[in-house]
Amino acid sequence: MTGLAERLAPPASVPYPGAHLGLRWRPLIASDGPAVADLIRRVEAADDAIHRTSASEVADMMEGHSGVDLLDTAIGLDAEGRVEAVATVRVETAVTEMAVAVVNAFIAPHWRGRGLGRALLYWQDGRARQLLVTQFGADSEVPAAITNIVDSHMTDRRRLYIAGGFHAQRNFAVMYREIEGSETAPPARAGYTVVPWHEVPVERVRALHMEVFQDHFWPEMRGVWWEEAITELDRRWSFVALDPRGEPAGYAAVGRPADRWLAEGRTEAYVELIGVGREHRGGGLTSALIGSAVQAAARSGVSRIGLDVDTTGATHAHAIYEHLGFIDDRSQVYYSIEH
The missing domain is CATH 3.40.630.30 (Gcn5-related N-acetyltransferase (GNAT))
Known part of the structure; x- marks a missing residue:
């Protein structure tokens, strides 16, 4: 080059x-x-x-x-x-x-x-x-x-x-799920547990994040995304999934977008980052993590929970979130000039 x-x-x-x-x-x-x-x-x-x-x-x-x-x-x-x-x-x-x-x-x-x-x-x-x-x-x-x-x-x-x-490289759907207040989290798959964020050393969760987002379309930015998510993190609504050995297998870092609360006049939680390790996928950990976040947010009296997802990715994440009750709200386009 x-x-x-x-x-x-x-x-x-x-x-x-x-x-x-x-x-x-x-x-x-x-x-x-x-x-x-x-x-x-x-x-x-x-x-x-x-x-x-x-x-x-x-x-x-x-x-x-x-x-x-x-x-x-x-x-x-x-x-x-x-x-x-x-x-x-x-x-x-x-x-x-x-x-x-x-x-x-x-x-x-x-x-x-x-x-x-x-x-x-x-x-x-x-x-x-x-x-x-x-x-x-x-x-x-x-x-x-x-x-x-x-x-x-x-x-x-x-x-x-x-x-x-500039060229449009990716489209991100912003999705929301309304919270009724009586939601309960589905159980994790056999042998796995979902625990509150503060129960796992943050460096272990970060290591899993860096591994998970190596598969992302822009893996060079995964460290930056982690720092941004940690800045917004609300531990009440954030969770880590542990495998049968007690090692982190997945995580959901959920934030409280206070500026949007004030702008729109309603409370919400927002999933800043979510990831499941490659060898732990396909067993419902995403559903368990999201369900735990929804249940915790409901107990806080929050009215909805949101996230954004790359609709052009190969993981079918958009369909997974639809299955979990999230509905497209609006979208964002990632533009770049690349050399």
Whole structure:
């Protein structure tokens, strides 16, 4: 494989969007936090976004995840100094087997339709290429990707990414099951037990996760997904399945999406990660884990439980979750430019 610089061809310089578009641009600083958080809330409400950005994620826009990601930002200010747009480019430095940059942007609804989206995406694409080469080196032979996930109903944004050279790689269905309050968990298969999350050392569950998600379409990201899930984890609703030897055979890491509670006015639990070891599949452990999470959430008075699933995967997971009572709500599309 040729070097990263040759494949990515980063531009020598990448200017901010032009002043003719009406906004003044500069990097994001800490004091912008309240205005940026307010902008994001307004944008996500107007767009009816599936997932809502948390305060922790806004903080990550200023310093990267846990302060370690390579990052660049741009905010657009109107003539009165109000924040009307924000864009980020973040290199996942925790991922070393692949050079991954994630781009994201929020533009106030009344500023759309003026070319800001195209101009920001041009800036993000150029900066992503520059930052990936900076992080991994010009001669690195690791594969590279510039990525984002877009709600499928946001058709204008999807057209923008397609026009920018991104390709739809995967579709993720967001599924929900309503909780009545009287649910009970089905028994685990013979010889297996399902125990609360806190009863198993977390490093043993993480080792199982890393093994399970080696089969995922993007295994290089499994460590990042684990850290994100642990950040959201609610131990009341999370469980581990143990095999007859007492070793972890499966797990369900379930979170409490507090920002979505506030946005939608109803309580829910959300399965951040679920996995069953290869040699333990086909025996109902997924059903036992989900059932335990549903029962626990019901006891907490939660009104529904959700998850997302790769509908293009080869595991037939979507059909399994339908059988467990989950119904498609909406969906998201994973876009990337890969080199």
